[in-house]
Amino acid sequence: MAARNLQQLFLFAMLIICLVWFSNAFNPVDNYLINCGSSSSTIIGSRNFSADISLSWTLTAPKSIMANTSSNSVSSFDTPALYQTARIFTRASSYTFPIKRQGRHFVRLYFFPFIYQNINLTSANFTVSTQDTVLLYGYPTREGATAVRKEYSVNIAHDQLIISFAPLSNTSLAFVNAIEVVSVPNNLINDTAQTVNSRSDYQGLSEQAFETVYRINMGGPYVGPENDTLWRIWVPDKKFILNEHFAVFKSYSGSIFYEGGETREIAPDVIYNTATELAPTNTSNARFNVTWHFDADAGSTYFIRLHFCDIVSKALFELYFDIYINTYMAVSDVDLSTINSNILAAACYMDFVMTMTDSSSNLTVSIGPSSLPNFLPDGILNGLEILKMRKQWKLIGGALALVIVAACVVCIMIRRKKAGKKQPSKTWSPLSINGIMSQSLGSGLSDGTNARMALNANFGLRFSISALQEATNNFDESCVIGVGGFGKVYKGVLKDDSEVAVKRGNPKSQQGLNEFHTEIELLSRLRHRHLVSLIGYCDERNEMILVYEYMENGTLKNHLYGSNLPALSWKQRLEICIGSARGLHYLHTGQAKAIIHRDVKSANILLDKDLMAKVADFGLSKAGPELDQTHVSTAVKGSFGYLDPEYYRRQQLTDKSDVYSFGVVLLEVLCARPVIDPTLPREMVNLAEWAIKYQKRGELDRIVDSRIAGTIRPDSLRKFGETVEKCLADCGVDRPAVGDVLWNLEYVLQLQEVDGGTEVNSINRISGLPTQMHHMSMLESETVRESGASDSSDVSMSKVFSQLFQSQGR
Structure with a gap:
């Protein structure tokens, strides 16, 4: 009877807690709840899901289908009404949501693959993405034909969120039953966590x-959306415990205290009111842990949040325990009293990041007794969240970017027309060069000249906006030769008939301003035959414009795929790779401090009229580490598919990050396909992962571009594959320097051109480079340094190779 009364008291306390929560519920600025494929709104608890048919402004879905089901199995779901209708997409479609407050949002997607007329949604196969992130790839998931509620936490930095659904083939479909887009507090995820590994x-x-x-509620019941401040779902932990005999489940009916930065949005009271504790023992010699086991994806990185609230101690400073994640000690001798300002029943949490090995798919979290003397074994855990990090990329080019840029141009033209001769106000400071403001440069020269010389001759010309308008026919769309993250690139012709490439940025973009400064300051002191030369710049009238030498043959990417250009021969491709490697080698070694490009990709390798390669786009470049350091700690920047996974995981940048990206470029050159292609089967989507499997099996010849497959000598292909494999090593220390990559590419070319020759065993390994090569590399770097900005690319290794291949050599 007493136990029943205690249970009733606990339930009554939970009711009071829920009432308190409702009176202080979080009110999201953005709160879009959509019942897809429905003709009427649906009420779920206190929330109203609007029918998407009534929101024509948000849906772009050509030939979509509104479907419904009366399946009895729907009634067993948490929110059955949301699974009874669906919007089916026969081609790429999207929902667009205006964002009132940029920052962190929950995006929740509901899926139930029912049968509608002759359409069986269990065979649907599609991808879901935002402007920045692939959320889901290749539905159906492992859940099969059951209801699936997917939740994503994304940081939105746009005025709109576009959620796109794209079938993965011409015969497949996409669908969705319901969508939530809800803003949450930005401090829900802190910027820093401890990396367990x-x-x-x-x-x-x-x-x-x-x-x-x-998302787990330790020691407690299932918690549905209506009992969580942010409408989350928490499931009980019992099925995840490896040995339930080592655990006891605790509940608490008192008040939960929130100290420091903790709030009920981090986790609601109902989570902190229960806990799983180590089973009691009367001896300090008992050593056992409570362990929870979870399935994970090998090679992926996870964010892990552990929630704590000491609801078991009778007094302060009597609970000490250790925390383990997989085989690693995450924290030892945890004392919740000191964390919570000497208050019992106070909420707190700890954040960790864990990267799984390529061979492990088991993730475990454990609490165990501390090794401190005079304390009985104990430990608690109240809640646990495990979030998988989704890969993001820097959007460059594409139809969407073209539409957005074109719309921006139209808006700007309309505004300028209305403004008449009124000058727009400055939104950024004038460029400062060596402490001298750019507006003061050449102020005594006539405005009639095309350009004005900077005080520092290395900075080249400062163009007037009128000169560049004349060169590009007032930035006419017919002059556009490329579109990038910084802005559009136009072909221009100056008054002296010289052709230039004019890159016009968006002056309101802070990131654009950073790239503008970086590009000018970097290229002003770099001159190399295999780096695109900066001719000048313009920073007047709120403009950020860079002027480069014109490269007649465009990007390497366009010559490999996506255009009707003639196929490059294997020799031409190797020469382009060699030229690019020379440019990168100069960046890494030609200055007192290495320069790391950070955005090496085929779209940033340009070709002149003779197909000579030049590395371009230095807006993301960064100075390398000091001599006494191994890396530079910095936020991850780069392009999806080329990004060094070690840099992505650890945020530690080295010159080997460029080597990884260049290795991906080498595979593009060999296979002539995009680095990421979501239209292909899952195992083929990522070029680097797919191709390296063939390389390790000795079958690289099976994935060579069919247009050149029969023209590559086996030895040349084998050495090329070995070079790529080294570049794509998981750890940066295992990758060769770019100078070594250059040497090997020269050797690959010689193997291709030699008649009847055999490979020289003494140079069969990347790690065992001949003395001649290192001497030549040092000679090349010294030549560059002594001449300031000279062209070092004429210093070739051809003489070294000719000695190796000719019997009379040496």
Whole structure:
């Protein structure tokens, strides 16, 4: 009877807590709740899901289908009404949501693959993405034909969120039953957490996108959306415990205290009111842990949040325990009293980042007794969240970017027309060069000249906006030769008939301003035959414009795929790779401090009229580490598919990050396909992952561009594959320097051109480079340094190779 009364008292306390929560519920600025494929709104608890048919402004879905089901199995779901209708997409479609407050949002997607007329949604296969992140790839998931609620936490930095659904083939479909887009507090995810594997801090989490994989209520019941401040779902932990005999479940009916930065949005009271504790023992010699086991994806990175609230202690400073994640000690001798300002029943949490190995798919979290003397074994855990980090990329080019840029141009033209001769106000400071403001440069020269010389001759010309308008026919759309993250690139012709490439940026973009400064300051002191030359710049009238030498043959990417250009021969491709490697080698070694490009890709390798390669786009470049350091700690920047996974995981940038990206470019050159292609089968989507499997099996010849497959000598292909494999090593220390990559590419070319020759065993390994090569590399770097900005590319290794291949050599 007493136990029943205690249970009733606990339930009454939970009711009071829920009433308190409702009176202080979080009110999101953005709160879009959509019942897809429905003709009427649906009420779920206190929330109203609007029918998407009534929101024509948000849906772009050509030939979509409104479907419904009366399946009895729907009634067993948490929110059955949301699964009874669906919007079916036969081609790429999207929902667009205006964002009132940029920052962190929950995006929730509901799926139930029912049968509608002759359409069986269990065979649907599609991808879901935002402007910045692939949320879901290749539905159906492992859940099969059951209801699926996917939750993502994304940082939105746009005025709109576009959620796109794209079938993965011409015969497949996409669908969705319901969508939530809800703003949440930005401090829900802190920027820094401890990396379990390396015992270092992981930074940049506030900008990351996450997928909720597990959200667990330790020692307590299922918690549905209506009992959570942010409408989350928490499931009981019992099925995840490896040995339930080692655990006891605790509940608490008192008040929960929130100290410091903790709030009920971090986790509601109902989570902190229950806990799983180590089973009691009367001896300090008992050593056992409570362990929870979860399935995970090998090679993926997870954000892990542990929630604590000491609801078991009778007094302060009597509870000490250790925390383990997989085989690693995450924290030892945890004392919740000191964390919570000497208050019992106070909420707190700890954040960790864990990167799974390529061979492990098991993730475990454990609490165990501390090794401190005079304390009985104990430990608690109240809640656990495991979020998978989603890969993000820098959007460059594409139809969407063209539409957005074109719309921006139209808006700007309309505004300028209305403004008449009124000059727009400055939104950024004039460029400062060596402490001298650019507006003061050449102020005594006539405005009639095309350009004005900077005080520092290395900065080249400062163009007037009128000169560049004349050169590009007032930035006519017919002059556009490319579109990038910084802005559009126009072909221009100056008064002296010289052709130039004019890159016009968006002056209101802070990132654009950073890239503008970086590009000018960097290229002003770099001159190399295989780096695109900066001719000048313009920073007047709120403009950010860079002027480069014109490269007649465009990007390497366009010559490999996506255009009707003639196929490059294997020799031409190797020569382009060699030229690019020379440019990168100069960046890494030609200055007192290495310069790391950070955005090496085929779209940033340009070709002149003779197909000579030049590395371009230095807006993301960064100075390398000091001599006494191994890396530079910095936020991750780069392009999806080329990004060094070690840099992505650890946020530690080295010159080997460029080597990884260049290795991906080498595969593009060989296979002539995009680095990421979501239209292909899952195992083929990522070029680097797919191709390296063939390389390790000795079958690289099977994926060579069919247009050149029969023209490559086996030895040349084998050495090329070995070079690529080294570049794509998981750890940066295992990758060769770019100078070594250059040497090997020269050797690959010689193997291709030699008649009847055999490979020289003494140069069969990347790690064992001949003395001649290192001497030549040093000679090349010294030549560059002594001449300031000279062209070092004429210093060739051809003489070394000719000695190796000719019997009379040496």
